[in-house]
Amino acid sequence: MALAREVVVPESVRPTVTLRALVLGTFLTVMATIAGSYARFILHTTRLDQNHLSVAAVFPIVVIALVLLRPLKLSRGELIVMFSMALIGATMPTYFVGKLIANFTVPYYLATPENQWATYYEPYLPEWSILPAGEPLRWFFEGLPRGVPVPWDAWIVPVFWWMTVIAAFYGCCLFLMVILRKQWIEHERIDYPLMEMPLAVMEEDNRRGFFPIPIMNNPLFWAGFSLTLCIILWNVISYFSPTFPTIPWRFASIQFGREFPPIPVRLYLMVVGFGYFINLDISLSLWVFNVLTNLENGFFNRFGLKAGTDEEYSTGPLAMGAQSMGAFIVVVLVGFWMARGHLHGVFRKAFYRDDSVDDSDEIVSYRTAAFGIIACAAYLIVWHLATGMAFKYIPIFLFGALVMYLGITRVIAETGLISIRAPLMPQPFAMFVMGSDVLSQQTQVSIALSYSWCSDTKTTIMPALAHSVKLYDTIRVNQRRLIIPIVLAMAAGVVATFAYTIYMGYLNGAANYGGIFHGGLARFPWDNLVKKSKDPFSVQWLPIMYMGIGAVVTLLFMILRYRVSWWPLHPIGFAAGPVYPVNNVIFAIFLAWAIKSIVLRLGGIRAYRTGRPFFIGLIMGHFVGAGISFVVDMIWFPGQGHSIPFSD
Secondary structure (H helix, E strand, O other): OOOOOOOOEEOOOOOOOOHHHHHHHHHHHHHHHHHHHHHHHHHOOOOOOOOOOOHHHHHHHHHHHHHOOOOOOOOHHHHHHHHHHHHHHOOOHHHHHHHHHHHHHHHHHOOOOOOOHHHHHHHHOOHHHOOOOOHHHHHHHHOOOOOOOOOHHHHHHHHHHHHHHHHHHHHHHHHHHHHHHHHHHHHOOOOOHHHHHHHHHOOOOOOOOOOOOHHHHOHHHHHHHHHHHHHHHHHHHHHHOOOOOOOOOEEEEEOOOOOOOOEEEEOOHHHHHHHOOOOHHHHHHHHHHHHHHHHHHHHHHHHOOOOOOOOOOOOOOHHHHHHHHHHHHHHHHHHHHHOHHHHHHHHHHHHHOOOOOOOOOOOOOHHHHHHHHHHHHHHHHHHHHHOOOOOOOHHHHHHHHHHHHHHHHHHHHHHOOOOOOOOOOHHHHHHHHHOHHHOOHHHHHHHHHHOOOOOOOOOOHHHHHHHHHHHHOOEEOOHHHHHHHHHHHHHHHHHHHHHHHHHHHHHHOHHHOOHHHHOHHHHHHHHHHHHHHHOOOOOOHHHHHHHHHHHHHHHHHHHHHHHOOOOOOOHHHHHHOOOOOHHHHHHHHHHHHHHHHHHHHHHHHHHHHHHHHHHHHHHHHHHHHHHHHHHHHHHHOOOOOOOOOOOO
16 A cells, blocks of 8 residues: 555645646656657657656756746646646657657668668658658758758658557557546555655645655755765766766676576666565566566576577567566456456446546546547557558457557556566467467558557556646545546647657758667668568467466466465565566666665654655655756767666
8 A cells, every 4th residue: 555645635725727727737748758868869868758757857847846836836736737738748759759750650761672671661651651662761861952842741651650559559548547546446455666756846835844845844855865866977077078987786696507597686776766665566567577587587597498589679588578468468358357346436437427427536537438439449449450560460469459558557557667668569479379370461560650650558547647646635626627637638749749859850850860760779670571571481389388377477476475374475566576577677676675765664654654755855866966957968068978777
């Protein structure tokens, strides 16, 4: 259970969805998208939009709370509206819209006789979904000749159709979070540890201290804040003098033996801060199952056991990724089963207008959410059919996408993991189940195109929406009005990201953007298409077997969890523990678990609450330090920037 108390402020006391909140929120959204793209593609510095709680969302809201809260008399509700909009906008720049643009622009530009792209897919490309060969394409990657205007007209058709896909995908995510909000927040009481620091920043100003953010008037906060910030600022000095000694955060790895994967020892103080707010059973389970999976992986390596070739954007090796995918499937399906009573009420309200079911505290009605998710899912099906995807492939692919996005969102909401990828991407998941030898070349091309919207999950919108509705739940307002900032942030963020990424490509040459546009990440969907076309396979029983093992073990842990009162291990840890990049932060999670265990054992809940400001400070110090590092790179090291721990 969550131990930190939340302050609820009625709207009758302070305004929430005001014009200035929407204007400032839209500004923060646009700035989050531009800053994220600028940092990654132009400065090549700290990635402001990386992770599910990113610098691009947190740093500005801290500055606004410090500088504008008292002069503008901003309410807590207004801060929450602005932050939720920035949180949504920060999911778009590089890992979503950036990759989407790259995927529909590279097919002609990066095609060569050596990679054989044209041989395998050119006749099957739906021309309306890609940027065609020609000068607009070449200029986008190589830079616009002097005096030539940006050829926006060449982008109208593909951008329009991809925006419809984004709208349908975003609609599915939004309406699903509306339907599950009450189940997760009120019935299951999920903790949402990632929101501890933002909620502390947005606490109502009690005007009892020098700082408008109340927690900043606590000395323990400054101890944690200074610790993280001073380490970052000390290392920033080395930007100017490479021989200047830096404070390390990576140490020697732990390895159980030959062929056993190393366990990195990395002191991510921000992760320690978040880990302090994770349920002890969950943090214990994360590091225990990570270690056990490491041992399992090592024994597999010793005996030469493999499930197949690793898949991009998925957890490796494939056996571990497939095992975790089976766990994710059970987490999602059992989650729906546990919510069956609530979902039955949603169904009655949506289709029979049952007055006994109250949906007045949702941002849209259950009827709107139900019909909206049906319409959006139907559009995704029709769109993929139009690109040539076989109908028999679509249900399995979309089921895999549901498991991936909803599973990741559930894991983040419970564990507070700031970064996590899919255990197995939906595209290979569906191929393993069906076999690639039954798929036509046209379907393979459509699958490659699907990586435009369904690929790397380092940042994705569903967790941002889940945390937004959690934040909205802490303010008592007319919830229907809160759909406005969400839709506004979605629209403004997508348009701004498309416009800025395209414009800067013509200005600087998208070939200079890095791997997303001109490296392995850009080439993967199309190289993968050629690879699987050359070597088709039938149903892959080994990965399916590992998925089955993961599913059965997770189900067993769930039964133990609910039937044996003393059982300490949580099934969510088995699902998430082995998934990349959890292994990179597992030492920090272990450290947070050990600290919290000692604090609770020695001092109880009072000691835990007393220590809360220190760990909030650890987190905030990281985000402020990352923001300062970005500003330093922007001024003194443009194009040759530096990264800081866990923002690289």
